[in-house]
């Protein structure tokens with residue numbers, strides 16, 4: 220973090236000082252002009268008062284000494300009064316000198332007065348000027364000739380005073396602005412930054428989440444967003460960690476399970492030799508199931524836990540596939556769950572049979588589990604899982620429908636998101652995620668269908684692989 224003076228607030232402090240000084244410069248010229256005009260007007264007024272008195276006297280009545288004193292009092296070299304078109308020299312300390320500048324106080328514009336003020340400040344000091352203006356509302360005009368030395372000295376004094384006042388004002392303003400901005404902006408920003416820094420050092424620590432306040436300022440809103448973001452990030456991190464831990468655990472379990480299943484496979488091979496008809500009818504199914512399990516575990520080990528292998532597609536009889544799912548589900552006859560299959564026996568689907576088997580198995584297993592836990596008390600409740608499928612052009616649509624309680628809210632809101640979707644005890648919330656991943660790998664879609672009655676319906680659509688014209692012709696020949 221930068222120190223206060225080098226940081227944002229320090230820069231603001233300097234900027235405020237500079238801006239206030241700039242503003243003061245803009246005020247400086249008009250007030251200098253005003254001061255100069257007032258100074259001249261004062262002299263003219265004093266001279267006018269004296270002039271009227273002198274004008275009333277006969278020249279002989281006014282001794283030379285008095286004339287000089289009068290002129291000295293007004294700082295003037297020559298004093299004249301213009302009346303009824305004639306000008307009368309009232310007094311003069313010396314022969315009227317050469318005039319450098321003339322100023323008519325009655326007809327000076329605002330800009331003109333500023334220009335004159337600047338001119339006096341820059342070049343004045345020993346110039347002789349003639350100043351004239353009306354006396355009150357009368358038509359008499361008083362006129363003086365004087366050097367501008369005194370005027371310039373007073374103007375310089377005034378400018379110096381103004382400079383120090385401006386400096387003081389800008390210092391006070393900037394300190395006030397600095398304090399206000401520091402309190403309203405810099406401190407909250409520093410708090411935000413500090414929190415981000417702390418949080419990034421240890422994002423899992425819940426005590427490092429930014430504690431904002433409820434006020435309505437922009438920074439408070441930013442603070443609340445930061446809090447929300449940090450909380451969300453912590454949640455994601457926790458999930459990621461869970462996933463990573465789980466991935467490792469799955470790999471380990473899977474590894475050893477494969478070995479156990481391989482032994483089971485060896486042992487069950489021997490069952491085919493047993494003569495018992497019961498064993499004879501079950502043995503092939505058992506073998507097939509174990510084979511399948513070994514296949515999965517190998518696949519998981521080969522591809523890692525993150526993604527499934529690419530589907531190895533061929534045309535498969537869907538009815539047979541569903542039959543295998545039913546066998547695998549091994550629904551207890553006492554549970555009175557009906558498993559209905561409405562699939563024409565020659566319907567073929569272009570897919571990886573193992574993967575689509577897993578899709579249908581996961582979804583129908585969910586349905587059976589929902590039916591088992593639903594309404595056990597009601598003996599008349601109808602419990603049915605229906606799988607129907609049709610081919611339309613090059614797409615096979617499969618619908619898996621049940622008469623269960625319908626998807627719980629939590630499962631609906633987190634549909635197809637790993638670990639979050641499960642709303643039943645003992646569920647991992649992976650079944651639907653796996654199903655979706657496998658369907659998408661086939662270029663298909665899977666969706667939960669809104670239906671009027673109770674129960675749940677999933678719809679899967681699997682398109683055939685596109686066939687190039689050349690392939691088709693080669694096959695047709």
Ligand SMILES: Nc1ncnc2c1ncn2[C@@H]1O[C@H](COP(=O)(O)OP(=O)(O)OP(=O)(O)O)[C@@H](O)[C@H]1O
Pocket residue numbers: 581585586587589621623624625626627630640641642643645646647648649650651652674675
């Ligand atoms: N047919 C259904 N009827 C009612 N609820 C269902 C149905 N299918 C899914 N669900 C709900 O959706 C949730 C998510 O299902 P999913 O198969 O993804 O996970 P799971 O069954 O909980 O765990 P597992 O990973 O073992 O399959 C289930 O917990 C269940 O609450």
Ligand SMILES: [Mg+2]
Pocket residue numbers: 581584585646649650651
């Ligand atoms: Mg499931």
